[in-house]
Structure formats: C-alpha cells, structure tokens
Amino acid sequence: MAPSISPAAGTDGVAARISDVVMEFQTTSGPVRGLDDVSLELREGEFLVLVGRSGSGKTTALNVLAGLHTATMGEVSVLAQPPVAARPQLGYMFARDALLPWRTALKNVEFGLEVRGFAKSERRALARDYLDLVGLKRFADNYPSQLSQGQRQRVALARTWAPSPKILLMDEPFSALDAQTRESLHEELVRMWAADKKSVVFVTHDLNEAITLSDRILVFKDGKIAKEFSIPFARPRDLVDITADRTARDIYHEIRQLLYQH
Amino acid sequence: MVAAAGSSGLKGKAGRPSHRNGARLKRLAGQIGVGIAFLALWQLVYMSGVVKPLISRSPGQVFWFFVQIATDGTLLPALYSTVEATVVAFVLASFVGVVIGIGLGLFPKVEELLDPYISAFNAMPRIAFAPVFILLFGVSQAAKIALAFSVVVFILMVNARAGIRTVDRDIRLMVTVMNISKRDMFMKILLPSAVPSIFAGLRLGIIYSLLGVVTSEILASRVGLGQLIAGYAGTFQLEGVYAVCIVLAVIASLLNAGMALLERYLLGARAL
Numbered sequence: 001m002a003p004s005i006s007p008a009a010g011t012d013g014v015a016a017r018i019s020d021v022v023m024e025f026q027t028t029s030g031p032v033r034g035l036d037d038v039s040l041e042l043r044e045g046e047f048l049v050l051v052g053r054s055g056s057g058k059t060t061a062l063n064v065l066a067g068l069h070t071a072t073m074g075e076v077s078v079l080a081q082p083p084v085a086a087r088p089q090l091g092y093m094f095a096r097d098a099l100l101p102w103r104t105a106l107k108n109v110e111f112g113l114e115v116r117g118f119a120k121s122e123r124r125a126l127a128r129d130y131l132d133l134v135g136l137k138r139f140a141d142n143y144p145s146q147l148s149q150g151q152r153q154r155v156a157l158a159r160t161w162a163p164s165p166k167i168l169l170m171d172e173p174f175s176a177l178d179a180q181t182r183e184s185l186h187e188e189l190v191r192m193w194a195a196d197k198k199s200v201v202f203v204t205h206d207l208n209e210a211i212t213l214s215d216r217i218l219v220f221k222d223g224k225i226a227k228e229f230s231i232p233f234a235r236p237r238d239l240v241d242i243t244a245d246r247t248a249r250d251i252y253h254e255i256r257q258l259l260y261q262h
Numbered sequence: 263m264v265a266a267a268g269s270s271g272l273k274g275k276a277g278r279p280s281h282r283n284g285a286r287l288k289r290l291a292g293q294i295g296v297g298i299a300f301l302a303l304w305q306l307v308y309m310s311g312v313v314k315p316l317i318s319r320s321p322g323q324v325f326w327f328f329v330q331i332a333t334d335g336t337l338l339p340a341l342y343s344t345v346e347a348t349v350v351a352f353v354l355a356s357f358v359g360v361v362i363g364i365g366l367g368l369f370p371k372v373e374e375l376l377d378p379y380i381s382a383f384n385a386m387p388r389i390a391f392a393p394v395f396i397l398l399f400g401v402s403q404a405a406k407i408a409l410a411f412s413v414v415v416f417i418l419m420v421n422a423r424a425g426i427r428t429v430d431r432d433i434r435l436m437v438t439v440m441n442i443s444k445r446d447m448f449m450k451i452l453l454p455s456a457v458p459s460i461f462a463g464l465r466l467g468i469i470y471s472l473l474g475v476v477t478s479e480i481l482a483s484r485v486g487l488g489q490l491i492a493g494y495a496g497t498f499q500l501e502g503v504y505a506v507c508i509v510l511a512v513i514a515s516l517l518n519a520g521m522a523l524l525e526r527y528l529l530g531a532r533a534l
Contacts, residue, residue: 066439084441092439098432102454102529115442115450169439 015167015199016042016065016086021074023060023223034060035071036223042167045197047190049210052220053259058203061220062169065201066092079166088116091165095172097156099144105155106131106140112163123162130158134188150181157185161192168193170202174209183239186212190236207252212237217251219258226258319501328505336490337509344475344487345513347403351410352471358411359418359467360460366419367426367456368448384416388474392481401482410474414467421463425456461525468517476510 023035035057042048042065050058063069064076067083078086091112099108106127113123131140134154144152153173160168174182190213193200204210210217217229229251233242242248301321307313308320331337366373388409395408429451437451479488487506494502 068435068438087439087441090439092436094432094435096432098430098436100433100451100454102457111450112440115437115440115446 013044014041015044015046016078016201017076018061018064018071019075019077021061021064021071021076023057023064023069024072033223034069035064037074038223038225039074040218040225042199042201044199047193047200047202047213047215049202049204049214049217050220051204051207051210051217051255051259053205056220057223058220059171060223062092062171062201062203065167066090066169086167089166091160091163091168093156093160093168093170093173095175097144097152099152099155099159101144104141104143105136105147105151108144108155109158109162112159116163118163126162127158130162131155133161133192134158150177150185153177153181153185154188157189164196166198168198168200168202170200172204173202175204175206182209186239187236189213194235207255208239208243210255211248211251212239212242217255219255221258227255229255316498317500319504323501324504324508327499327501328508331490331502331505340485340487340490341509341513343403343485344472344479347406347475347486348410348468348472348517350403351407351475352414352468354407355411355414355471356418356464356467359415359463360422362415363419363422363460364426364453364456367423368452373423380416380419384420388412389477389481392478395478396482401484406475406478406483406486409478410471413474414471417467417470418460418463421459421466422456425459426452428459429455457529461521461529465518465521465525468521469514472510472514472517 018038018040021035021038022033024031025034038057038061040048040061050061052058060069064071065078065083067078067087076083079089083090100111103111106124109127109131110123113126118126128137128140131137134157136151136154136158139147139151144155147155153176157173160170174185177185186209202210202213211231214231217231219226219229231251233245233248243252304321308318311318328337366376391412392405392409395405395412399405399408433451433455437447442451475486476488476491479486480492481488483489487510490506491503494500494506
C-alpha cells in the first residue's frame with residue numbers, strides 16, 4: 001500500500017508527494033498526531049479522493065500539501081518543490097466559498113488572476129469564460145449576497161480554476177450543498193478536470209461522492225492511511241448507475257466498515 | 263434548476279422598487295404620525311400643568327420662538343458656525359483616526375504597547391479638556407474643533423482597527439494559499455474588509471462631532487447653537503433652549519441621513 005519513494009524523483013508522473021510525514025499539534029490535553037507517518041503520492045492528472053471521519057487527518061494532509069502546516073517530521077514535495085514555493089501552481093477550494101463580499105461574481109473570479117499578475121483585459125476575458133463554464137454568465141455582476149449557496153460555490157470553483165493551477169486541493173467543497181446542486185457541480189468539476197487533466201486531491205466524508213469522482217481513494221483513520229482503493233469505472237459516471245453497481249457497492253461497504261470499526 | 267432560481271431572483275428584483283416605494287411611503291406616514299402624536303402629548307402635558315411653569319412651554323411657544331430667531335438673523339450665523347466646526351472636526355478626526363486605526367490594526371506589536379494608554383485617554387471625560395482648549399486656542403472655532411476632534415478621533419480609530427482585524431478566516435486562508443503580496447493583501451483584502459466598520463464609525467463620528475462642538479459652545483463661545491442655548495438658559499427663555507435643541511436634532515438627522523446616502527453610494531449593492 002505504501003507507495004515506493006524514490007528520493008529526488010523530479011516530477012516523473014508524480015504531481016505531489018508526502019513521505020513519512022508526522023504532523024503534531026499542541027493542544028491543551030497534550031500533543032495530538034494529526035498525521036502519523038503518512039506517505040502518499042498524487043499522480044499527474046489523477047483524481048485522488050481522501051475519505052475519513054472528522055479528525056482522521058484528511059484535511060491535515062491537504063493543508064500540508066498547501067504549505068499551511070509544516071510537517072513535524074518527513075518530507076513533502078509539490079511539483080518537485082517545497083509546498084510554499086509551489087503555491088502559484090496550486091488551487092485550494094474550501095467547504096465555505098470564501099468569496100469577497102465586496103466584489104461581484106466576475107470580480108471574484110478575476111481575483112485569483114489579479115494577484116497572479118494577469119493583465120486586466122486578459123483576466124476579464126478569462127473570468128468571463130470560467131463563469132460561463134460554471135453556468136453563471138448571467139450573474140457576472142451579482143454580489144455574493146445576491147447568489148444562492150450553490151451559485152456561490154460555483155463562483156468559488158471558477159475562481160479556483162481560472163488561473164489554471166496544475167494541482168487542485170479541494171476540502172469538502174460541496175458538503176454544504178443540497179444533493180441536486182452537488183450532483184450538477186460534480187458533473188461540471190469532472191468535465192473541467194477531464195478537459196484540463198489537472199491533478200486533484202479531493203477531501204470528503206461522503207462515500208458516494210468519493211466513488212463517483214475518484215480514480216483512487218485513500219481511507220484515513222486516526223492519522224494514518226488505513227487502505228487504498230482503485231476505482232475502475234469508466235467515465236463519465238452516473239451516480240445512479242454507480243450506486244447500483246456490484247463492485248461499487250462492495251467498495252462502499254468495505255470503506256464504511258473500515259470507518260466504523262474501532 | 264439554477265436558471266429557475268435565477269429568473270425568480272431577477273423577477274423579484276424587477277418587482278421590488280415599486281413595492282419598496284409603497285412600503286417606504288407607508289413607513290414615512292407612520293413616522294410622521296408618531297411625530298404628531300408626540301406634539302399632541304406635549305401639548306396635553308403642558309395644558310395639564312403637571313410640569314413646573316418655570317420649564318414648561320407649549321409646542322406653539324417654541325415654534326413661534328423658532329420663527330422669530332430664524333427671521334431676525336440670530337439663528338443662521340450660529341447654525342453656520344456650529345455646522346462648520348462640526349464638519350471640519352469630523353473630517354480631520356476621521357482622517358487621523360482611520361489612519362492611526364489602520365496602523366494599529368496592521369501592527370499588533372505597536373498596538374500592544376499603546377493600547378493601555380489609548381484606552382485610558384479615551385476614558386477621560388473630554389469635557390474637562392474644553393477649558394484647556396479654550397485657553398490654548400482662545401474663544402474660537404479652533405477650540406470647538408479641538409474638543410470635537412478629541413472625541414471623534416477615538417471612535418474612528420477603534421472602528422478602523424476592528425475592521426482591519428476582522429477579516430474572515432476562510433478569506434485569510436484562501437489568500438495565504440494564493441501567496442498574495444503584502445500590498446495586495448492590504449489594498450484588496452484588509453482595506454475593503456474594514457470599510458463597513460469604518461462607515462459605522464463615520465456615522466457615529468459625525469453625531470459625536472456635533473455634540474462635541476455644541477458642548478464646547480455651551481462652555482464658552484462667541485457664536486454657535488450651543489452659545490444660544492447657554493444664553494437662553496441663563497435668561498430663563500426655555501422656549502429658546504427647546505427650539506435650538508430641536509434645530510440640533512434636525513441637523514443630526516440630516517447629517518446621519520447624508521452619511522447613509524454616501525455609504526449607499528460608495529458601497530452600492532455590496533449589501534453586507
């Protein structure tokens with residue numbers, strides 16, 4: 001299960017790598033291990049999903065990749081660089097949209113391009129394209145307070161996607177949405193991902209979501225990777241077909257058992 | 263589904279203005295009604311004689327006194343002097359307060375050092391400084407402006423500092439991952455985040471500026487609404503005191519409404 005680690009491997013098909021990482025947090029009841037000797041690889045163009053209960057270390061792993069946490073022990077490389085240096089190539093999307101309330105939808109999408117130094121006319125055009133891609137062309141001039149939760153999350157998706165990052169880190173980005181909106185956003189995400197072949201790390205606790213979206217699932221438990229699953233289904237996938245599929249159901253139940261046993 | 267939600271949203275928006283105008287008229291009518299009821303109550307209390315004749319005046323007496331000072335050239339110079347001092351003090355104090363407040367918000371280490379002194383200074387009764395300012399600047403506009411400034415500058419300082427500090431946690435994380443430059447962080451995140459809080463400070467500040475100026479005028483001044491109040495009170499012309507107080511209330515409402523308009527104009531549909 002532990003991927004083989006060849007040190008200083010460049011980016012030979014690997015977009016990001018966490019090697020033997022321990023992440024300790026100081027709490028009032030003593031140190032807690034958020035990650036306990038975790039190793040994982042994100043392959044180029046791969047859709048990798050991390051599942052686990054809350055506190056299992058999946059978001060911590062994502063934050064280590066984004067350079068928001070510095071590993072207590074072990075090595076982290078993103079595009080063969082330290083995570084912080086790789087940030088211009090990273091997109092990070094949160095469960096909450098983190099839109100800027102004083103900017104319109106269009107200007108929010110432009111924001112990521114703006115801070116990366118895109119010229120004004122170019123970023124305006126790109127932002128319009130991506131807003132169009134997530135189906136919000138007509139809402140370009142609306143402020144976040146004038147959009148529904150699903151629309152706001154779409155704007156956040158467009159903002160994350162527009163600078164064309166090589167790696168996307170997504171932390172339960174759709175968990176606050178209703179089932180229908182989530183499904184339509186899944187479709188858009190997979191369509192965009194298939195078109196651009198970016199590498200995605202997607203954190204969720206929703207097993208159906210994990211199976212529908214992923215090439216590979218890593219199950220986190222108590223700060224360790226408990227098991228890895230390859231998801232073999234052809235794309236595009238349909239949630240209804242997937243949930244009816246025998247293999248998918250077996251995977252679902254196996255992960256579920258892993259998560260619930262103590 | 264999204265399209266449906268969107269179109270209903272647009273329809274709601276298109277349909278709103280006329281509906282909103284109707285609601286606004288209704289509200290205005292209600293507010294005028296409350297005003298009339300208040301005047302009627304005032305008249306009743308006056309006629310019932312429960313309030314000492316020394317201080318009790320009817321709405322009519324106050325109104326006619328107002329008409330008299332408005333037409334004999336007493337009111338306008340005083341009004342002009344007070345409003346001028348209020349606006350000058352407000353603009354100066356807002357500028358200084360916002361700059362210092364943002365500075366304190368950006369540099370917590372500096373704030374740590376200064377905070378106890380700022381709080382202590384802000385807790386001092388500013389009216390006690392009025393004689394000091396009068397000795398310093400003479401019985402002048404400058405003395406009034408100084409007192410109002412000493413009140414308003416703290417309001418803006420506190421609000422600007424709080425605004426800079428209260429950036430949403432998720433937005434902070436997002437821009438961290440974007441490797442945002444210090445300059446962009448300030449111009450594109452911190453400053454816009456602080457705007458609502460600064461505006462709340464401005465709306466309070468303009469009223470406190472007026473109060474500071476009038477306080478200074480009551481203590482000592484050559485011209486001003488506060489000076490009129492002090493004069494009428496000294497000669498037991500209570501109808502004059504009440505008339506000027508009502509003028510002050512109207513000015514305060516106008517200033518407040520003006521700030522609200524400015525805020526709406528500057529912030530637009532941002533609707534926080």
